[in-house]
Amino acid sequence: MRTSSGPGARTSSGTGAGTGGPATELRHWGEALAAVAAAMAGMVAMAAVGLYFAGANELPSGGYGAVVAATVLMAFGASARVEGGAAFVAGAKGGIEAVPLSVGLTGALLLAWLFLRPMRLHATVTGRELLARVGRVAVLWTAAVLLLSLPAEKSFTVSTGEPLVDELGDLIGASPTVGFAVDTGRAVGFGLLWLAVVLLLALAVSRRTPLPLPLLRFHTAVRPAAHATLTLLLVYVALALPVGLVEAAVGGHAKQTLAVVFLGLPNLAWLALGVGMGGAWHGHVAGTLGLPMPQPLAGVLRDDQNVRLDLATLTEQDSRAWLLVALAVVALLLTGLGMAMHAPPTVKAWQHALHLALALAVAMLLIGVLTRISAAYGLTLLGFGGSGAAVLEPDLLVLVAVGAVWGAVVGLIGGWTAARVRRNNHPQA
Known part of the structure; x- marks a missing residue:
């Protein structure tokens, strides 16, 4: 039977998230994986290029990769801490809270487009189907953030920017070693909050994606x-x-x-x-x-x-x-x-x-x-x-x-x- 409820309807078969066998479920997981992978890849690429131009590629001991990973996590709103020292004669501390929005916007646009694209091909979506799609993305997103947090921790020797301080450190073998890290728990929490906001805004912005019937009254407003x-x-x-x-x-x-x-x-x-x-x-x-x-x-x-x-x-x-x-x-x-x-x-x-x-x-x-x-x-x-x-x-x-x-x-x-x-x-x- 043909149905035509929901804005932007194109077909009448429904999304089928609650029907079909393992093949359908596997396809839905593949769609979620594609959205998460593309968003993460876009964010990593944007961060890597930006940090390259900022000179981070010159950091020693693999510091470039750590900073790239940490920058992507910071795009979710997580903060990075800096701690270190040199024996008993030197100490370093600091931190940064800033959102690199070029990185975050790239990931948000890719994620939103690939998340919404399968639903635009159908006439209706139920609340249960929508939650199932969100749940799959959330599970894979959490795994991706956890994997990304592993390399986002590295120690390397840095310059203070003060020639006299650097020369003294080299002279006595006490150049400052600084550790750069992002708290994993906070990264996961902020990552899920970022994901929720992006998906909510994506559904609010899209004029062609169907909504569950209880939400249709918000379409015009x-x-x-x-x-x-x-x-x-x-x-x-x-x-x-x-x-x-x-x-x-x-x-x-x-x-x-x-x-x-x-x-x-x-x-x-x-x-x-x-x-x-x-x-x-x-x-x-x-x-x-x-x-x-x-x-x-x-x-x-x-x-x-x-x-x-x-x-x-x-x-x-x-x-x-x-x-x-x-x-x-x-x-x-x-x-x-x-x-x-x-x-x-x-x-x-x-x-x-x-x-x-x-x-x-x-x-x-x-x-x-x-x-x-x-x-x-x-x-x-x-x-x-x-x-x-x-x-x-x-x-x-x-x-x-x-x-x-x-x-x-x-x-x-x-x-x-x-x-x-x-x-x-x-x-x-």
Whole structure:
């Protein structure tokens, strides 16, 4: 019998997750394995290339592989710790909490696309079938994170960045040996949380993937706004890519710039979106430790005490920062119109405003959380020392508020504009 419930239906046979024999079950496990393997491979490749340009390939004793593995785990939100020393005369400690979003976004897009693809070929999906698919991916994902955590621990000798300290260490045979490790339990926990968020957002964004019947009522309210918001975020990353490549070609710091592109391009792109919308961060970069970042951003944060990062402080470093406002206005207006045009004509303008206000508020909350940085390193050797820190924290209340306000405004404008376009295209007789 033919059925046709659920958005984006193509066939009428159902997903068949609850029917069929071992061959069907094996095929479903193969689909889950393909999604997990592709996501992990993409993340490892992105991290490896980015760290290569950052110079991590020069780390001794297999340190490059350890840093690549740890960077992928950090893309889930896990933190890395640094501990070490040299006999009784030296000590090192530190850690880093930062999300390399180029790595994470690559994995998220691959995982979401391959997870959703089999379901798009069918008309319906039950809650039990959907949970079974999620469960298979979760089991394989946990195994992959555990395997990845094994090489994410390595000890190697490092330079302090201070010539006098390094020379003293070499002279007395007490060069600092630093251990780089990620806590396995936290990595698994954050990895599963990351997986849950990615799959939830994938289902919310996809307009063609069928939903279980109890969730169909959310299709109109959630999916157009979620899809439009994701498009906005991806467009910002796409616009930042050629800017980064041009800067690498003509800016005189090609490797450093390419390291930023392959590790943290979305971090900077979405920071630009937040600043252009009126959001703010605060932080500082001090000492001998610094993360690669554009000059205007480094100019604002290069301070021993926390400073505010917003449109005003960026403009003091580079007057062209005001272009971020113009770009945000245009992008947000197109986002509101795109959402309204893809929603059913029965949705009213005030409903568009509400839906996009919620979507952009959530997006800005996630951007704030994902762009935070906390990195520190300290070393002592016979009374001499080298240390540094980089901190960037979001003003979450400001970010969520500006997201909600902008969403409401452009959602309302988009709803009015879409209604007028439809009337002009289909005038009443």
